[in-house]
Amino acid sequence: MKNNSKYCYTIIVIGLILTFIIYSLLANGIMSTVYFPFFFLFMIAVGVISLLSLLKANMLTDKSRAFREAYNCCGNISAIGGAGIIMISFFTSLLENTSGNILFCIGVALCFFFLTFLCGGICCFLYLYNRCQEDYLYQGNYLYQNAPCNTRDCGVSK
DSSP: OOOOOOOHHHHHHHHHHHHHHHHHHHHHHHSOOOOOOOHHHHHHHHHHHHHHHHHHHHHHSSOHHHHHHHHIIIIIIHHHHHHHHHHHHHHHHHHHHTTTOOOHHHHHHHHHHHOOOOOHHHHHHHHHEEEEEEEEEEEEEEEEEEEOOOHHHHHOOO
């Protein structure tokens, strides 16, 4: 199966840009680094809920070709984002927040990087899954396949 990587690359670039901006604002003191313990708890909760919803969606849906293609392209990015949010938020919450703590600034910026992965992966997955939905029509003894998606978007080679 061939995956379309255009959406994945776009998510990575947006995440890197957001990470650089957040880190620059935190490290230069433009954005306040006041310690909010609920921020990390919220990020961990978002990661756990998203991973559980991805697991539930994977278990309850039929494994059509459109689902497999969308999940292989963007669902994996979403799962990586959820797992990364959980790990980075946990380890960053253990750090001491001082005004010049570079590791804390990097940790907060990485939280936003993985949050971008999570949200972008979910949006990309839903877009590809809905765009590449297959509509099977049984007519007589033949199974006709009407795929309304553009084959470049869902990675399906006909």
